[in-house]
Amino acid sequence: MPVDYRRQLIRLIEQHAHSEVMGALPEGTWITRAPGFKRKLALIAKVQDEVGHGQLLYNAAETLGKRREAMINDLLSGKSKYSNVFNYPAETWADVTVIGFLIDAAAIVNQVANAKGSYGPYCRALDRICYEESFHLKQGHDAFIELATGTNMQRQMLQEALNRWWQPIMHFFGPPDKTSVHGEKLMQWKVKMASNDDMRNQFPDAYVPKIWELGMTLPDAALQKNEAGRWQYTDPDWNLFFKVINGEGPCNAERMKVRKWAEESGRWVRTALMSHTAADMLPVA
Amino acid sequence: MMNNDSLDPRVNRLHLSDAAAPVIVNDGENWNIYEVFHQEKRGAHHEHVGCVHAPSPQLALVFAKEQFGRRKKCVNIWVVRSADIPAFEVEDEDMFANNADKTYRDASGFKVMEKINKYKAQQRGEK
Amino acid sequence: MQAAITYLLTKMADDALILGHRNSEWTGLGPIMEEDIAFSSMAQDKIGHALGLYSILHEQYGTPDPDKYAFLREEKDFRCCHLVELPNRAYDFSLMRHFLFDHADALRYEYMAQSSLESLRPFAKKLKGEIKYHTLHANAWLTQLSRAGEDSYGRMQAALDECLPLALGMFEQSSFDTELMEAGIYPGEEKMQAAWLERIYPLLVKCALNMPVPAEPVNGGRHGFHTEHLGPLLDEMGAVFRLDPAANW
Numbered sequence A: 001m002p003v004d005y006r007r008q009l010i011r012l013i014e015q016h017a018h019s020e021v022m023g024a025l026p027e028g029t030w031i032t033r034a035p036g037f038k039r040k041l042a043l044i045a046k047v048q049d050e051v052g053h054g055q056l057l058y059n060a061a062e063t064l065g066k067r068r069e070a071m072i073n074d075l076l077s078g079k080s081k082y083s084n085v086f087n088y089p090a091e092t093w094a095d096v097t098v099i100g101f102l103i104d105a106a107a108i109v110n111q112v113a114n115a116k117g118s119y120g121p122y123c124r125a126l127d128r129i130c131y132e133e134s135f136h137l138k139q140g141h142d143a144f145i146e147l148a149t150g151t152n153m154q155r156q157m158l159q160e161a162l163n164r165w166w167q168p169i170m171h172f173f174g175p176p177d178k179t180s181v182h183g184e185k186l187m188q189w190k191v192k193m194a195s196n197d198d199m200r201n202q203f204p205d206a207y208v209p210k211i212w213e214l215g216m217t218l219p220d221a222a223l224q225k226n227e228a229g230r231w232q233y234t235d236p237d238w239n240l241f242f243k244v245i246n247g248e249g250p251c252n253a254e255r256m257k258v259r260k261w262a263e264e265s266g267r268w269v270r271t272a273l274m275s276h277t278a279a280d281m282l283p284v285a
Numbered sequence B: 001m002m003n004n005d006s007l008d009p010r011v012n013r014l015h016l017s018d019a020a021a022p023v024i025v026n027d028g029e030n031w032n033i034y035e036v037f038h039q040e041k042r043g044a045h046h047e048h049v050g051c052v053h054a055p056s057p058q059l060a061l062v063f064a065k066e067q068f069g070r071r072k073k074c075v076n077i078w079v080v081r082s083a084d085i086p087a088f089e090v091e092d093e094d095m096f097a098n099n100a101d102k103t104y105r106d107a108s109g110f111k112v113m114e115k116i117n118k119y120k121a122q123q124r125g126e127k
Numbered sequence C: 001m002q003a004a005i006t007y008l009l010t011k012m013a014d015d016a017l018i019l020g021h022r023n024s025e026w027t028g029l030g031p032i033m034e035e036d037i038a039f040s041s042m043a044q045d046k047i048g049h050a051l052g053l054y055s056i057l058h059e060q061y062g063t064p065d066p067d068k069y070a071f072l073r074e075e076k077d078f079r080c081c082h083l084v085e086l087p088n089r090a091y092d093f094s095l096m097r098h099f100l101f102d103h104a105d106a107l108r109y110e111y112m113a114q115s116s117l118e119s120l121r122p123f124a125k126k127l128k129g130e131i132k133y134h135t136l137h138a139n140a141w142l143t144q145l146s147r148a149g150e151d152s153y154g155r156m157q158a159a160l161d162e163c164l165p166l167a168l169g170m171f172e173q174s175s176f177d178t179e180l181m182e183a184g185i186y187p188g189e190e191k192m193q194a195a196w197l198e199r200i201y202p203l204l205v206k207c208a209l210n211m212p213v214p215a216e217p218v219n220g221g222r223h224g225f226h227t228e229h230l231g232p233l234l235d236e237m238g239a240v241f242r243l244d245p246a247a248n249w
């Protein structure tokens, strides 16, 4: 396996794994407050799945030779990134429904494409992940519809959440192709199977009508489909995107503190049961 | 009670330290790796589905049950330490390369109908 | 009899709901990913058990529907024990609470599977396998951590010392008990506690953990007297639901 291919694969899979683990935090915000049994159970199960996705992806990356401890350390030190979208706060219950519906939908666009890529262990993890994502999307959509078809207060809550999340969603697919650093190479290697701009265009096609049909709006007056079938939209603020990547988003610091707390508070459990012969084992691929 | 000014009441109950304070996970803290095989119904093959990190075979089973058996049908799980699985190296794949050529091991290597048909045609010709 | 059955099922369900809620707080924050997943599943199971019991109560004994009963009821009408109310601390506390509670839970449902109360038998039987996993999980963790060196052993012993009096509060008696016993619905808390001690004792011995003596039970929960933690927990749990209890969420 070419060295560069391996390195880029590790980088990509590792970032994906970190995103799952950090993604558990914004939605976790509402775990103790989910309204009613159905939502409470679904939300816990959904956040649990995200942790599970992280677990599967770290395993896939480990087959390439980097140990999970090393990946976690790179996350905690900031050396390795995770998806920007999780550095935004989930302010109300409605934010959780928007995340569950639309962020998971966006993740599916990306993951379904990459599941056809060239590295088997990553693709296998993605297959399992996509299966679970369809539950995430469905439960998110269901909770979203409940608010959209509910009382005025619920609709307003939802509209405000949509307004907050639209730009982070447009950012989600990554910077424009012309500025993307690794994009072209990853596509040549069939690690990344769709370009950022292609995915950004594919997303509104599937989901904007589902928002509009409920009488909800999106905070972009320019958003529309042209005759050629391409979506037109106001370019999201890319300066903001890079600012958030570099640590200046509203929740970067909190997410990192909480993740560090989890690692620290679990340390006694892990070290108590540590085996001193384990150091250089990797999964069999 | 703590208050970390988080929107998450769970987080407000934690004693958080500074975001800049380094936290380092030591090598081996994530334990051994076990490969997981699940069985969909009694009598079926156990199929490889992934791995778990665990400190013992007992906890590996406990973990595998939820990470790989919490959805869909599953009746049993096997776990085995990755390090205990002997396997060939990738570059040894060439040892298997000529399998497809050895048709004398395969039904496809024996063209009986051809021979029968030839014989029958011959018989017809003689009449 | 209706009041006695409502009391019995409500206390079982409230225990399950509140402990499931507490345990779900670990989701995403557990000591290692694999355990995070396992513990979250069991939290979901517990909340599911509560929902199942509240549904039986609603359909057969006329309590409000499960969402309203759980998310709108006043603190004084909850019948959970103090053990389940306490906030999570370190993982040792959560594991010990889980161990002590789930063995009692397993016993309760074993009895319920043979109860004269027909409405409960199929439900109790259905949960058997789930709870078996819960106790398997608890036993595995307890035995391993208790044998994993001084620090870890000390933590587990301290957690046991702290949890045991609270756990004895699971068996707080009430004026309904005789009626339930005479009707063959429930064997009574005294018998339950004895069976529980018999079950956990050999396991604790295996772990070289010492039963703290004397341990006075912490009672009150079954009569609606709770720790200062339950009120805030219920406010938090109902925060969104109560914005508009008539709305669909």
Ligand SMILES: [Fe+2]
Binding pocket: A020, A049, A050, A053, A107, A129, A133
């Ligand atoms: Fe995910």
Ligand SMILES: [Fe+2]
Binding pocket: A050, A104, A107, A133, A136
């Ligand atoms: Fe998801």
